[in-house]
Amino acid sequence: MEGYIKNLKEKGIKVTAQRIAVLSALKESEHLTAEEIFEGVRKKFPTISLATVYAILDTLWQKGLVEVLRIVPEKACFGVKMDVHHHFYCKKCRAVFNVHIPLCPSLRRKEVAGNLIEEVQGNFYGLCKKCRAKHA
Ligand SMILES: [Zn+2]
Numbered sequence: 001m002e003g004y005i006k007n008l009k010e011k012g013i014k015v016t017a018q019r020i021a022v023l024s025a026l027k028e029s030e031h032l033t034a035e036e037i038f039e040g041v042r043k044k045f046p047t048i049s050l051a052t053v054y055a056i057l058d059t060l061w062q063k064g065l066v067e068v069l070r071i072v073p074e075k076a077c078f079g080v081k082m083d084v085h086h087h088f089y090c091k092k093c094r095a096v097f098n099v100h101i102p103l104c105p106s107l108r109r110k111e112v113a114g115n116l117i118e119e120v121q122g123n124f125y126g127l128c129k130k131c132r133a134k135h136a
């Protein structure tokens, strides 16, 4: 709890119980859709609306506290922003998870053709380890 308050304060975001609830839901699972976050947060805050959850996610994304993934074809997913990492999407079981690969030189310099890079995302699509084992 302390950690989330610190994260919000550092970014100049007003600390509210609902914002903390959204952040803690995201820290529990790696990636969630807004609907999944809404279902979780609603247990504690029955009056919260999906629109409010989206508004909170937008604020947290603008301030760099959450990442938005457009990897799952049917919907966007959200995750807690960490160091640069990429995502793997399993086309069979639809799992999304973080993968870490060495950074290319532009990413280490944080610029490409004179443009400052603030965020980067690589999406890999294929068969995850578990599904590969099952279908081998
Ligand atoms: Zn899989």
Ligand SMILES: [Zn+2]
Pocket (backbone or CB within 6 Å): 030, 031, 067, 079, 085, 086, 087, 097, 098
């Ligand atoms: Zn991620």
